[in-house]
Amino acid sequence: MSLSKREQAHLERLLGRTLTEACETAKAQLPGFQWLTHEVDYQRFPASLLVTWVFDTEASRQAALLAGQDQRMNELTGMALAEAGIHLEQVERHVSCDSEQACQRSHAGDWQARLARRRGRH
Numbered sequence: 262m263s264l265s266k267r268e269q270a271h272l273e274r275l276l277g278r279t280l281t282e283a284c285e286t287a288k289a290q291l292p293g294f295q296w297l298t299h300e301v302d303y304q305r306f307p308a309s310l311l312v313t314w315v316f317d318t319e320a321s322r323q324a325a326l327l328a329g330q331d332q333r334m335n336e337l338t339g340m341a342l343a344e345a346g347i348h349l350e351q352v353e354r355h356v357s358c359d360s361e362q363a364c365q366r367s368h369a370g371d372w373q374a375r376l377a378r379r380r381g382r383h
Contacts, residue, residue: 279341293321312338318362
């Protein structure tokens with residue numbers, strides 16, 4: 262799916278708004294959840310879309326996953342994407358979890374470097 266620069270900018274604004282709503286909802290529901298971010302390569306859209314949910318610590322991240330909260334993250338992500346007009350068959354393939362603690366430990370808190378490394382695997 263090839264998008265013009267104008268369409269890309271419009272989609273970025275929509276994603277920013279809808280994912281911010283998902284983030285605020287999650288902050289109230291998921292202990293230790295801090296923020297989320299998304300990345301996309303529009304040359305490979307929507308396959309390249311990746312939403313990363315960030316927790317404060319690895320313990321919080323693990324507790325959320327053990328409690329099945331990944332389903333809630335997938336649900337909130339899917340709702341946000343649908344609201345932005347993006348429909349994915351397997352939302353869970355576009356969602357990942359991370360933690361501030363892990364980023365600090367392995368990348369000295371440099372999220373750009375950490376996310377760039379992850380992009381190479383997606």
